[in-house]
Amino acid sequence: MVNLENMFGPKVFYKRLMGLSIFSVLILLVPLVFSDPYDLELLFLCHYYVILACSWDLLTGFTGNVNFGHAFFIGGAGFAGALLNLHFGWGPWLTLPIGGVVAAICGLVVGSFTLRLKGPYFAAVTFCFATLLYKLIMIQQNVFGGEEGLSGIDWLSESTLGGYYISGILMLATIFFLYFLSKSPFGLILRSIGENEIASEGSGINTTYYKIVAFMISAFIAGVGGAMYAHAQMHVGPEMAHDSLSALVLIMAVVGGMGTIIGPIIGAYLLTIANESLRFMGEFRLLIYSGAVVAIILFAPKGLLDIFLRVYRRVVGQAK
Amino acid sequence: MTTFMNILILGGIWGALYTLIAVGFTLIFGVAGIINLSHGAFYMLGAYLAYTFITLLGMNVPMGALIAVLGTAMIGMLIDRYAIRYMRETHVYVLIITLAFALFFQELMYAFYGPHGKAVESFIAGDMTIMNVHVSYQKILTFFVSGALVTLLWLFIKKTKTGKAIDAVAQNREAAVFMGIQPEKIYMITMGISAALAAIAGVLIAPILEAVPTMWAFPLFKAFAVVIIGGLGSITGAIIAGLLLGYAETTVSVLISANYPDLVYLFAIILVLLIRPRGLMGKRSH
16 A cells, blocks of 8 residues: 555655755766776666666656556667657757657557556567567567668767766756656656556546657657667667567566665666676576575565565664 | 478478477466466477486487487476466566576576587488478378377366366466365466467477577467467467467468568467457457
8 A cells, every 4th residue: 555644754755855965966976986988888778777677667666557568669869869860960959859859759659549558468468569669679670670780870978978978967857857757746646557547437537638748758768768768779679679678678667666766776787797797697697686686586576675665664763 | 382381381380389389388377377488488498398207318219319308397397386486476576587497598508508409310200291391200100299298288178177277277376275176286287288288389390490408489479379379378269379370370471571470470469469359269258
């Protein structure tokens, strides 16, 4: 059960805002300590995945509709941005928001068709749309470059540090936006849909409308993230629309804790860094990684954030 | 005429295989109300265990196949008992834990057997020509075994005591409890049967397609498509939709291009969900 006093009380609100502000300052200061391009690249990836996991969480974590095709928006916007950049020479400052808008329009179209469907059906259709895009990319080689993808896109930024800051600022903007959104009446409505959709409908809420808007916002953010990634890599490939990316984003959000905003951040950072730091394991890296994911989901079904909070409360409780 | 026969025979074989994969998937949904994304992984485990026991350990085919199928069924039941049981009511959780297991099994196979395909020799070597169409005996075997198993499953559910209990839980869980049926036990048995059916499909396919760590995705997508077109939870629907999909894909593949069959099932799912979300034979609730 959601404790409204805990979620919406002014004390908690400002405490968490404080926490987020400290986090943002840390993000801005990190390059002073880790200035190695390799570290910055890794942190860039973390930012990218935080953007994706948080955006996924807005629809699924809040309203409980499992989106299995987040890569549809990521890849779609990535390719839209890449094509606009290659054919019209539009820079990242234009293609990032346009990529987001393209994704949001896709979200509107897909959402208005499918968000009336419940549970597994919605998961199935979102999955199908993502796979359709993937197949189209593979088939329409002259437009999307097939398996090779498209190369030669403009840099996001000349330096690794620039890429770090752009992605970091986009990530912080996403987090703050989602945080305020979750505390707004809109966020409350989404949560009420997640708790009990029929009761929300009974209260006169047009739940489909709210779900579609949430889906569009989620798609927009993922689209900006996808376009950003395309520019940072100077390349888009079909793997950006592949279902393994959808699965990865979903697992990150779940491992951290769905519907909490902070959870997906933890999940994205943890899994991205774990994926890199397990490299010394060689060929067993992915086995250990996926085994750990299974264990976490099994033993902490509400995510790691839940475990952290419980431990924290126990420690604080004993201190008092 | 040859083209037509080609479609008729190959479509039938693929349709039968899709049906075999999909009935298990739809059964566990109909009974326990869960979408089991590990279903494709069970198919993969079937293929890899068949490779291990038949090719690597040199067992004879029926023995190796039996161990592969029973082993997979055990894994399915263990997953149901220890990973799904306590969270059965939470759709999101079940989807995600079963997906995580599928990815874990993929990496497990990758670690053990590497990324390259592992071939199993045909259970019955050779091929035959029916009306100018070459078909290997292995494919014919697949067709008949699939058909027989789906029929057996049907008889099992309608005629045996355990089968009737499964049907009862699927129809109304509370009423079944009052009749003295233990639903948790039924869920576990159903999961075992469902995993075994997927594993049999995997064993049959191992000589036709090679066993690779990523092979679990394809049957899962097909099962999903068949089950959505046929109606989630409906075995009749799965049979009809499995054959329909098999024929539709083969027709597109033979007449248009080998690139497009995958688009067929995706479009079919989207179309069905938009026009008739409960599928051809699905019940209105769910």
